[in-house]
């Protein structure tokens with residue numbers, strides 16, 4: 001008997017179901033004695049032993065289904081070693097559930113925080129295999145995470161729609177794209193949607209440079225400007241502050257989100273009308289795009305192969321076009337940022353896109 005526990009953790013994204021389907025199809029094509037324990041709502045299900053027994057049939061017909069059939073929740077890594085309100089040791093509880101069910105392996109689908117906990121469980125002696133999910137594409141060790149391309153499609157579609165209305169008005173349109181720490185979705189959707197200004201957490205902006213870019217377009221007879229701004233975009237002034245100073249500043253004046261702060265700062269320096277669009281969680285919603293379906297299926301099948309070989313303690317990732325196994329200890333705790341000196345930034349700048357930095 002091969003007993004597999006499976007959970008999806010953290011914010012959801014497209015192709016989670018496609019990836020789980022890939023794992024199960026991969027295992028069941030080689031073994032007919034597979035038992036699958038689906039933990040509900042991420043690590044919470046493992047902690048509180050809340051699971052359902054699934055069969056390969058449960059994974060049929062879900063390739064194109066958004067969300068996750070297992071449910072998910074955020075269980076911050078920093079609280080994993082803190083007992084719950086009833087004094088329960090969460091790490092011991094997870095290990096207990098794993099051993100009680102006699103699992104051979106735990107398959108974990110998640111992003112950054114999820115991988116810290118997955119690595120901890122691996123170090124605690126559990127057999128763990130992980131898959132890289134997140135629209136943010138910020139997991140270290142893989143070129144691509146599933147969910148990213150689908151989110152880029154949605155954010156691009158939002159920019160496209162704004163573009164047509166923008167041509168009718170002499171306004172500045174700000175589209176706020178998901179990504180608190182990294183700007184991958186904003187960068188790709190911004191270029192794909194023909195944004196004039198792209199603001200990323202990795203490239204602090206100068207408000208004067210942003211306003212200059214708007215005025216330059218105006219002088220060239222282009223009356224509207226489209227700005228794609230990442231949730232975590234930051235000004236040069238704020239980037240120079242200590243964490244404490246920035247927190248104090250943000251407490252003094254609270255904005256609903258970064259787009260509102262940016263709009264106010266632009267309006268102080270320009271007489272253009274500014275409008276804001278925040279697609280928010282639509283970026284994580286709906287059916288995965290074909291690219292993500294392929295990627296998630298490949299990663300899932302590769303996870304099945306690793307399990308069949310008994311190779312644990314790895315995240316499946318991509319390098320160039322290949323699927324690779326990356327040790328969990330190398331992945332945990334690292335983020336993959338947009339490099340401000342990357343060629344994609346240079347090429348974008350050559351086409352006239354401003355990153356607000358010069």
Ligand code: F6P
Pocket residue numbers: 011074111134135136178179180231284
């Ligand atoms: O990590 C994925 C992500 O979608 C981020 O881009 C976004 O900032 C965050 O999750 C939103 O989290 P929540 O769903 O908890 O509001």
